[in-house]
Amino acid sequence: MIHVNAMGDACPIPVVKTKNAIAQLGGPGSVETLVDNEIAVQNLTKMANQKGYAVRSEKLEPGKFRVVMTVGEPAEAETVAEEEACLVVPGSKQKNTVVVLSASTMGTGSDELGTALMKGFVYALCQQDTLPSTVLLYNGGAALSCEGSASLEDLKSLEAQGVEILTCGTCLNYYGLTEKLRVGQVTNMYAIAEKMMLADCIVRP
Amino acid sequence: MRQKKPALVITFSSTTAAIRMEAFCLEHNLPGRMIPVPREITAGCGLAWKAPTDAQEQLTQSMTQAGIQWEDLRILEL
Structure with missing residues (x-):
């Protein structure tokens, strides 16, 4: 798994850094991105859904979120949403x-x-x-x-x-x-x- | 999801009476806080005093001694 620290990065840097990390993977694998705001979580989730990557996100503490994307698997956002510990922000579905x-x-x-x-x-x-x-x-x-x-x-x-x-x-x-x-x-x-x-x-x- | 707990809710005949109750409780270090009157009591607008259920006797005694009149007193799940 590649770890990306995008804490403190403004939009669209977290998405850019994550895309670069996925390119580094060069095939199936996972990328974990740490961000400090929910908008970045939404943007990353949207990007993963567009690309067909499996994605899950969780709030680690106030102002700290982890988004994990897995390349090479079909999107599993719906099943992840049922896990209580995971907070999945379904992009446009949740009103901001x-x-x-x-x-x-x-x-x-x-x-x-x-x-x-x-x-x-x-x-x-x-x-x-x-x-x-x-x-x-x-x-x-x-x-x-x-x-x-x-x-x-x-x-x-x-x-x-x-x-x-x-x-x-x-x-x-x-x-x-x-x-x-x-x-x-x-x-x-x-x-x-x-x-x-x-x-x-x-x-x- | 937020857990609901039983709470004592005291309502008053006017907004100013509820505001006076808040000042009285703060001054005398009595438990509770001001809240909007819950929808379970009335659809209208108003302010109420919310306190732990076990504070009922202490509050009613203090209000009676001070001549503060209340309108209704209920235990609600809030």
Whole structure:
């Protein structure tokens, strides 16, 4: 098996590196690719399905995914999907929903009510049967993923259920919250723009 | 999939009463958190107080002493 480390690589580098590794195989064999985001998993899965390679993927830890492609076997994505430990992202089948929390309050009007509504929204979000793939937090919303936030446990519950929680690093820095982030990862504007551009649906309460 | 567990849910006659309940519980270090009123109770919009089932007596006693009126009190699988 050839191992490809595509952690930190932006689209389409993980796909390019994996294609090169498959070319190196020169015949039947497997390639394992490590990536740090779900979009890369989807892109790799799509590529494998197009080429007819067997593919399986799993989340190793938040921000770390393994995609294994096997060349020389028919695609077995459907049988793999039944294995509980494997998370198979069937490319276009799964809707890529991104929730954007851009303020610590929901709606405009009373801040007291808006704070209660936002708290209620994040709670209701983690009770849904279908969860978003990503929650982006920026500007006033960045405080929701930090120490002292009433939504912290709900965001942790979302993360535990496989939702990517990304908070704007510029915003954490501006509000002096950099050391207080308690859930998910820090992100930058390129990733925020990319997540929003690649989303099928953006939910902004 | 998320596991549902029994929880105590207390509803109030108004949104402001629910917000006051939150402030009261935070101030007195009482257990629970604010949630949107579950759909099992009403299809309408509202806020409720969710707490562990074993906190019922402590909460009702504290609310009674403080003169906080609640509308409904139920155990739900949430």
